[in-house]
Amino acid sequence: MKKLLPAALLLVALTAQADSYSLPKHAAFEEECGSCHMAYPPQMLHADSWRAMMGDLSHHFGSDASIDDKRRVAITNFLLANAGGRKTGDTRDAQGKPLLRITQSARFDKKHREVPAATWQRASIKSPANCGACHTRAAAGEYSERWVQIPK
Amino acid sequence: MRHLLIIAAALFAATASAETPRDFLTRFEKEAGTAASAQRGARFFTSKQGGEWSCSSCHTDKPTQAGRHAKTEKAITPLAPAVNAERFTDAAKVDKWFRRNCNDTLNRVCSAQEKADVMAWLLTLK
Incomplete structure (x- = not known):
């Protein structure tokens, strides 16, 4: 029993941690992606989703979110370097195309x-x-x- | 003498990079070739121009107050220079936002006249 308690505590701690994201700093990302909505944690989507999104910022969920090329490349690289891993889960649609909306991901749905x-x-x-x-x-x-x- | 030159150069660099809201009015009026009208600017800003949104959908029809993004709800600081000193001080930012937001509200770029009118109106707000 005494051994079970620390194990249970560890489990609780781990589960709690699964819902926090370390937020890597990047000034251009914060400014450009955070002006119309919050700058979502890069880990919430996989690299292929970020690549698709950053490739068409002029049509960004019905809005023109275009930025200059230099910043676009810098932010894309930042997102790819910090994109989601295993915890992120499935972020593709039924046809296998990368999802652009975090809210359509399996993890968001489940949570x-x-x-x-x-x-x-x-x-x-x-x-x-x-x-x-x-x-x-x-x-x-x-x-x-x-x-x-x-x-x- | 050398010091003076450096100070003069620094001053010049500072004035060259930082614009004032009036500079934009002057620039857009010059591009348009006519004088701006604050009254026309107010009408343009507060009514829909073919798109789903008007400027005021996010910036409110009284841009001395804070706005909210019509879709995401994100807070937007006031647009009127009289209450927000950061507005209209950086040409790259001004051009970027006019490009995007005109596209969103008009499905095209804004004319120099339209931008001049909006600037003139915003500058009247206290």
Whole structure:
């Protein structure tokens, strides 16, 4: 029993950690990707998704998000170097094409299964892209349930 | 004498890289070849121009206050230079945002006249 407790604690610690992301610093990434939405952790998508996204910024989810070539290349390299690994899970669609929306990934779906459709529509949330509405420490890369507070 | 030269050069470099909001009004008016109209700018800014959004969809129709991105809800600092000293001080930024946001709201680039009108209006806001 005495041995089980540390093991259980370790397990809890590991699970909690799985929902936090270390946020590598990159000034251009933070400025360019963080002006219209939060600069999402690069680990949330695999390299092929980032490559596809950065290859067509003029049509970025219905908006023109084009930037100059020098910055585009620098940010692409940064994203590729910090892209997701095993924990990120499947980020391809049924046809095998890389997904561009984090919110369509298997991991996002699994983690938000308990959130009713109506909750997303609340004026205080409005979009699943608005991580910070519920994940109070999203800006610090902390997504664990402990820091979730779903607004009315 | 040499010191003076260095100071003069530094001053010149500083003025060359940092623009003021008025500089943009002057530039756009010159490109348009006509005087700007703040009244026209207000109308342009607050009404839809063919796209799904107008400028005010994100910047509000009173850009002395903070706005919110119409889709992502991300906070946007006020656009009016009188309340936000960072606005319209960097040509690369100004050109980048006019290019993108005109594309999003008009499905085309803005004319120099349209940009001059908006600048003129923003400069009247206190």
